[in-house]
Amino acid sequence: DMEVAIKVVVVGNGAVGKSSMIQRYCKGIFTKDYKKTIGVDFLERQILVNDEDVRLMLWDTAGQEEFDAITKAYYRGAQACVLVFSTTDRDSFEAISSWWDKVEVEVGNIPIVLVQNKIDLLDETVIKNEEAEGLAKKLKLRFYRTSVKEDLNVNEVFKYLADKYLQR
């Protein structure tokens, strides 16, 4: 069997939990002040999907998202994408459509999933459920609510993308 490797880009405003999600999924840990290790472009994890070995390479940004300066190299060859916003950050939710546009322009039609992270902070939410679900519907995306902190639904996000990629 040929091993399948999938480049996954994790996109969204700063501080929504992208680096934490990658670290959680690939290393099984959560820290309050994760800083991307200089020189490391991605972390990876191998999973089994329908008896096939799939290697997921999760690419992190070096925090340039604040400056809208994510380079073409980041998107190049991406085969799946996680679009992330935070439960406690209205701007991050409103930026999703433009992140989606950017992914479409850079890599075209690839499997994409919409993620509302920090669901452990639901008491402080600034986004109504209907709004988030409405956006997912409008963009025709599968929608997950996650807590990277409490390890809720993180595995499901990547399992879904791997499945979707293999079905193409």
Ligand code: GDP
């Ligand atoms: P990035 O800029 O999108 O890469 O975000 P980071 O991964 O650096 O996370 C920003 C902050 O949010 C950090 O302090 C994380 O510890 C925190 N964080 C990430 N995920 C969660 C979560 O699910 N719940 C809570 N409460 N905090 C989180």
Ligand code: MG
């Ligand atoms: Mg980061």
